[in-house]
Amino acid sequence: MCEFSGKLIAWLDCELPAEEAAEVERHLESCAECRSCVEAYNRVSGEFDAYCDAAMASSAGRGAPRWAQVAAAAGAVAALVVLFFAMPRTRVEPPAFHAQQAEVAASPAIVAAAAPASVSPTIQRVHRRQAIAPVQIQDANATPAQNQNAYLPPDGPMIQIAIPADEMFPPGAVPEGIHFVADLTIAADGSAARLRLRPRLTSFERRTTQP
Amino acid sequence: MSGDAAPLALPLSRLSTGACEATTLYRELRKPLLRYLVCLGLSSDEAQDVVQDAFLSLHRHLASGGSQENIRGWLFRVAHNQARNRQNRYDRNFSAASDSEMDGVSHEATPERAVLEKEKFQQLGKAIRLLTVSERECLLLRASGLRYREIGEVLGIATSTVNDTVDRAIKKLAEKCNV
Numbered sequence: 241m242c243e244f245s246g247k248l249i250a251w252l253d254c255e256l257p258a259e260e261a262a263e264v265e266r267h268l269e270s271c272a273e274c275r276s277c278v279e280a281y282n283r284v285s286g287e288f289d290a291y292c293d294a295a296m297a298s299s300a301g302r303g304a305p306r307w308a309q310v311a312a313a314a315g316a317v318a319a320l321v322v323l324f325f326a327m328p329r330t331r332v333e334p335p336a337f338h339a340q341q342a343e344v345a346a347s348p349a350i351v352a353a354a355a356p357a358s359v360s361p362t363i364q365r366v367h368r369r370q371a372i373a374p375v376q377i378q379d380a381n382a383t384p385a386q387n388q389n390a391y392l393p394p395d396g397p398m399i400q401i402a403i404p405a406d407e408m409f410p411p412g413a414v415p416e417g418i419h420f421v422a423d424l425t426i427a428a429d430g431s432a433a434r435l436r437l438r439p440r441l442t443s444f445e446r447r448t449t450q451p
Numbered sequence: 452m453s454g455d456a457a458p459l460a461l462p463l464s465r466l467s468t469g470a471c472e473a474t475t476l477y478r479e480l481r482k483p484l485l486r487y488l489v490c491l492g493l494s495s496d497e498a499q500d501v502v503q504d505a506f507l508s509l510h511r512h513l514a515s516g517g518s519q520e521n522i523r524g525w526l527f528r529v530a531h532n533q534a535r536n537r538q539n540r541y542d543r544n545f546s547a548a549s550d551s552e553m554d555g556v557s558h559e560a561t562p563e564r565a566v567l568e569k570e571k572f573q574q575l576g577k578a579i580r581l582l583t584v585s586e587r588e589c590l591l592l593r594a595s596g597l598r599y600r601e602i603g604e605v606l607g608i609a610t611s612t613v614n615d616t617v618d619r620a621i622k623k624l625a626e627k628c629n630v
Contacts, residue, residue: 287628288575
């Protein structure tokens with residue numbers, strides 16, 4: 241067993257001090273066995289990531305219990321009725337929305353975000369944090385279609401309505417800074433097909449810890 | 452989808468302050484948190500609840516002047532503790548993503564490739580279930596992008612212990628999967 245075998249994974253994870261990392265790198269140049277080990281550890285790390293992604297996709301695919309679906313549907317219908325009466329006007333997306341959404345989904349940034357961790361046989365010493373999907377910063381000047389959330393349901397055109405919590409709950413019932421987003425999907429015949437309410441944080445009042 | 456920038460009839464002007472920062476934080480960490488919780492054994496709905504609670508806790512924490520250092524580690528620690536509080540379900544661990552239910556294989560793959568991928572996942576799943584709870588948690592947090600120091604803070608163990616645990620776990624998986 242090579243004396244460096246206990247440091248290879250820490251080196252792969254960029255967790256070694258610079259001096260030790262340089263030692264490992266020098267050693268790897270001359271030790272084929274350790275290079276092979278590092279490649280194997282890198283590959284198994286990538287497969288573990290892919291397994292976690294599959295577990296999450298599998299979990300998301302499993303439906304809620306029947307009673308929960310019925311309750312959710314009833315709640316959605318009730319909320320829909322309230323919304324239609326409570327809101328004087330709503331904003332309907334233009335018909336070109338579908339094409340724009342497809343364009344966004346096919347953009348390089350999104351493709352990169354959805355791609356699994358690299359399992360290339362070559363040693364790629366990248367900390368796992370850097371392999372995580374890049375943050376999509378909202379551009380204030382971008383059109384609404386360019387600001388799509390990658391995790392929103394892809395099927396069907398949807399209207400998104402932001403609702404302050406105070407509009408639905410008594411004052412004080414919901415912490416300050418929370419509002420709700422209603423995702424409203426309209427069916428082909430113009431009827432409301434689905435409504436989902438999602439609580440969202442809107443602001444943090446950051447205070448410095450120093451006097 | 453109009454997003455937060457949509458012109459609305461409702462008075463939303465007071466909601467815009469700092470929204471971008473909070474939204475960025477939420478977008479960056481929501482998915483890794485969800486994945487971590489689901490892999491711990493929580494259902495998708497439970498994980499969503501825990502993540503939402505964790506961000507509400509963060510909001511209160513920051514609003515009350517709490518430390519702004521290492522927000523990522525803080526959120527994972529809160530989510531991890533909340534998952535532990537749901538002990539009965541948490542005990543499921545990776546069994547929640549059992550092989551029979553695993554449908555994460557790419558739909559674009561050919562049937563042969565899909566079978567191979569499924570077999571590979573089954574083998575990896577068996578190897579993962581043979582890991583200790585601590586080893587699994589360390590690997591999950593590592594896969595979420597946390598540094599060893601942050602993993603130690605989430606799990607309440609020393610950084611050197613995290614180093615040893617990750618090292619041991621990866622070697623076990625590599626051995627079991629013949630990688």
